Amino acid sequence: MATLNSIKNMYGICSHAIRQTTGLRAAKLIQQRAFRVNGALRQQPFDSSEEKPQFPGASAEFIDHLEFIQPNVISGIPVYRVMDRAGKIINPSEDPQLSKEQVLNFYQKMTLLNTMDRILYESQRQGRISFYMTNYGEEGTHIGSAAALDPRDLVFGQYREAGVLMYRGFPLDLFMAQCYANVDDLGKGRQMPVHYGSKDLNFVTISSPLATQIPQAAGAAYAAKRENTNRAVICYFGEGAASEGDAHAGFNFSATLECPLIFFCRNNGYAISTPTNEQYRGDGIAARGPGYGMMSIRVDGNDVFAVYNATKEARRRAVAENQPFLIEAMTYRIGHHSTSDDSSAYRSVDEVNYWDKQDHPISRLRHYMTARSWWSEEDERSWRKQSRKMVMEAFEKAEKRHKPHPDLMFSDVYEEMTPNLVKQKEAMWRHVQQYKEHYPLDAYAK
Amino acid sequence: NNQDKIKLERAGIALWSLLSKKRSPTTKMNLFQSVTSALDNTLASDPTAVIFGEDVAFGGVFRCTVGLRDKYGKDRVFNTPLCEQGIVGFGIGAAVAGATAIAEIQFADYIYPAFDQIVNEAAKYRYRSGNLFDCGNLTIRAPWGCVGHGSLYHSQSPEAFFAHCPGIKVVIPRGPVQCKGLLLSCIADQNPCIFFEPKILYRAAVEQVPTEAYTIPLSQAEVIQEGSDVTLVAWGTQIHVLREVANMAQEKLGVSCELIDLQTILPWDTETVCKSVAKTGRLLISHEAPITGGFAAEISSTVQEECFLNLEAPIARVCGYDTPFPHIFEPFYIPDKWKCFDAVKKLISF
Numbered sequence: 001m002a003t004l005n006s007i008k009n010m011y012g013i014c015s016h017a018i019r020q021t022t023g024l025r026a027a028k029l030i031q032q033r034a035f036r037v038n039g040a041l042r043q044q045p046f047d048s049s050e051e052k053p054q055f056p057g058a059s060a061e062f063i064d065h066l067e068f069i070q071p072n073v074i075s076g077i078p079v080y081r082v083m084d085r086a087g088k089i090i091n092p093s094e095d096p097q098l099s100k101e102q103v104l105n106f107y108q109k110m111t112l113l114n115t116m117d118r119i120l121y122e123s124q125r126q127g128r129i130s131f132y133m134t135n136y137g138e139e140g141t142h143i144g145s146a147a148a149l150d151p152r153d154l155v156f157g158q159y160r161e162a163g164v165l166m167y168r169g170f171p172l173d174l175f176m177a178q179c180y181a182n183v184d185d186l187g188k189g190r191q192m193p194v195h196y197g198s199k200d201l202n203f204v205t206i207s208s209p210l211a212t213q214i215p216q217a218a219g220a221a222y223a224a225k226r227e228n229t230n231r232a233v234i235c236y237f238g239e240g241a242a243s244e245g246d247a248h249a250g251f252n253f254s255a256t257l258e259c260p261l262i263f264f265c266r267n268n269g270y271a272i273s274t275p276t277n278e279q280y281r282g283d284g285i286a287a288r289g290p291g292y293g294m295m296s297i298r299v300d301g302n303d304v305f306a307v308y309n310a311t312k313e314a315r316r317r318a319v320a321e322n323q324p325f326l327i328e329a330m331t332y333r334i335g336h337h338s339t340s341d342d343s344s345a346y347r348s349v350d351e352v353n354y355w356d357k358q359d360h361p362i363s364r365l366r367h368y369m370t371a372r373s374w375w376s377e378e379d380e381r382s383w384r385k386q387s388r389k390m391v392m393e394a395f396e397k398a399e400k401r402h403k404p405h406p407d408l409m410f411s412d413v414y415e416e417m418t419p420n421l422v423k424q425k426e427a428m429w430r431h432v433q434q435y436k437e438h439y440p441l442d443a444y445a446k
Numbered sequence: 447n448n449q450d451k452i453k454l455e456r457a458g459i460a461l462w463s464l465l466s467k468k469r470s471p472t473t474k475m476n477l478f479q480s481v482t483s484a485l486d487n488t489l490a491s492d493p494t495a496v497i498f499g500e501d502v503a504f505g506g507v508f509r510c511t512v513g514l515r516d517k518y519g520k521d522r523v524f525n526t527p528l529c530e531q532g533i534v535g536f537g538i539g540a541a542v543a544g545a546t547a548i549a550e551i552q553f554a555d556y557i558y559p560a561f562d563q564i565v566n567e568a569a570k571y572r573y574r575s576g577n578l579f580d581c582g583n584l585t586i587r588a589p590w591g592c593v594g595h596g597s598l599y600h601s602q603s604p605e606a607f608f609a610h611c612p613g614i615k616v617v618i619p620r621g622p623v624q625c626k627g628l629l630l631s632c633i634a635d636q637n638p639c640i641f642f643e644p645k646i647l648y649r650a651a652v653e654q655v656p657t658e659a660y661t662i663p664l665s666q667a668e669v670i671q672e673g674s675d676v677t678l679v680a681w682g683t684q685i686h687v688l689r690e691v692a693n694m695a696q697e698k699l700g701v702s703c704e705l706i707d708l709q710t711i712l713p714w715d716t717e718t719v720c721k722s723v724a725k726t727g728r729l730l731i732s733h734e735a736p737i738t739g740g741f742a743a744e745i746s747s748t749v750q751e752e753c754f755l756n757l758e759a760p761i762a763r764v765c766g767y768d769t770p771f772p773h774i775f776e777p778f779y780i781p782d783k784w785k786c787f788d789a790v791k792k793l794i795s796f
Contacts, residue, residue: 197576215534223539223544250532
């Protein structure tokens with residue numbers, strides 16, 4: 001019934017038509033699915049004796065008066081949450097009732113990420129690494145969703161999902177190695193900082209172009225479906241990236257090709273300096289889902305349990321029913337877009353402070369924990385000290401490591417070394433040998 | 447060393463495919479049938495292989511996928527929505543997840559929406575991930591080249607755009623036998639490949655093609671006809687034009703032409719071409735695509751670097767004009783045999 005009302009509100013169509021359509025929905029679905037088996041046939045039985053429209057392109061009733069559908073952005077799709085801003089459970093039946101161990105793990109992963117962010121952001125300011133992007137305010141979206149997945153599920157990210165990798169166990173040393181582009185970097189020093197990847201942890205390497213991962217995730221999910229090993233794919237992207245053509249492509253393909261895929265949109269209010277009211281005019285990203293025939297939900301991204309519950313259910317059904325799910329996690333980007341950005345140029349300090357102080361995923365979870373006496377002031381103090389020490393140790397170690405051998409500039413372009421690259425590599429070394437005082441060879445592995 | 451290893455490997459593959467061609471039965475096939483045959487072999491032997499794109503389910507607008515959906519199932523040969531960036535993006539993802547993904551773009555003229563996915567993603571997947579991930583299992587196929595009436599958007603030869611992109615391979619066959627072997631090589635190759643199929647040859651080119659699978663090595667140009675006076679280089683349809691030109695040159699000028707089919711545009715076989723020009727001292731390169739920035743420019747530049755002192759005349763390029771591909775003016779636009787013959791005359795008399 002709630003869904004009914006929200007559809008009514010969204011589209012402002014008269015209730016009679018809605019009731020009829022919804023009532024018939026289940027039956028129609030079955031009808032439509034039966035016809036997908038023989039894709040070459042018509043999409044519905046052709047019967048012109050009926051008054052019902054016979055068009056192959058839509059399943060609908062006739063209407064005899066002119067009425068435009070009014071998009072409703074004032075009261076849009078509601079935001080699902082489990083905890084209030086003070087970390088108190090609202091509806092006890094929605095509490096996932098995770099164990100103390102699990103909840104502590106959530107908290108520690110979120111805070112460890114936060115600590116690593118602070119230190120690496122600083123290190124860029126000091127000229128130690130070239131670039132960094134923080135995850136401030138969005139830790140809940142990472143940890144809540146990562147915890148709801150199977151470790152074998154393939155993750156396609158955008159660039160602000162380091163917490164997913166952290167949750168899965170990517171060591172601090174390897175985060176640092178990638179940011180420092182040192183000899184331990186799994187990516188062999190080829191990409192800018194925060195472009196992480198891990199084959200072991202099923203986290204596909206990040207690339208800078210936005211939204212390119214969205215149709216790729218659909219393809220990967222299709223392949224996973226054919227493998228039939230109960231594997232899902234999750235695809236993260238921001239509300240800005242959702243404007244790209246690739247997003248439309250990915251949504252449409254995943255729905256038509258019936259892929260076991262979770263689309264997870266982090267709607268954090270800004271795409272660099274562009275606020276959401278300049279990014280879209282509709283009701284966010286979740287409202288686009290139904291346009292593709294996709295199951296959709298909007299959640300409070302700063303509520304780690306809401307994120308967890310939604311992702312868990314989406315995953316279960318995506319795999320069981322071979323259809324994509326769209327989760328729009330509302331959150332706020334507390335930090336700047338990156339170290340190349342100063343967000344005070346386009347938003348007020350007051351706005352940022354509100355989210356930092358009044359609605360933060362980490363503090364909300366902490367309140368949940370302290371209310372159950374799972375976490376004390378002493379625990380907080382000692383964990384802060386310990387996590388900072390862990391990060392600093394990894395940091396200091398990474399600083400001292402060499403950069404990868406320059407031969408690695410030429411490998412992996414193709415699976416094999418091609419003749420032209422062999423020649424170019426030899427030419428480079430001949431040149432560098434002759435002009436060696438102009439090249440920083442000492443910093444690189446021999 | 448590496449070079450010798452590659453040469454030995456190629457010799458071995460060439461010999462093996464020659465022998466296996468002799469052993470295996472052949473059937474008369476045109477170009478689109480040779481594509482179907484390659485795809486059929488692939489779907490039969492590789493359970494992860496899937497073929498997708500616009501209209502492939504009913505057999506494809508050029509009939510390249512006829513019968514495959516019925517034979518192998520709707521989950522393996524399927525239509526996608528009308529969206530090239532989606533087709534290639536989807537293909538990349540499927541390949542990354544381990545499937546052999548064969549994507550069809552309906553006309554090479556429509557490949558540009560997928561340019562970002564091809565250049566920024568597919569080509570760079572292995573390199574940027576430090577070899578943790580790759581989409582080597584991806585092959586993109588597209589009909590290519592002039593067809594008599596195709597005009598701006600059904601005639602293009604976009605290989606030059608992709609030649610500038612390290613990380614992908616670009617392959618163009620001249621006939622059914624090459625088509626099947628090269629396509630199978632692309633599918634087997636562990637790098638993302640773009641395979642352009644000369645659409646004018648889909649029906650027109652007919653050869654005896656082995657029914658079983660075989661491969662023709664990539665990045666290996668083929669000397670189709672040996673000669674001593676002029677080297678002619680082309681790929682795809684233009685090979686047949688130059689074959690005629692070679693005959694005309696022999697008959698009317700007594701000039702002996704060496705004809706080379708480049709086959710793989712990227713990475714291209716510089717050794718075979720340079721060896722030939724070192725022998726003949728004269729080079730003509732011909733393609734339908736516009737002359738400025740066309741792939742002949744790359745060949746010309748490399749050959750003048752490697753063979754400068756061997757050259758008896760400036761390298762000739764006979765290509766399309768720097769205009770969009772016209773409709774009614776096609777007979778004037780294309781690098782026909784008369785234009786190529788005239789260029790050979792100029793090379794000889796320089």
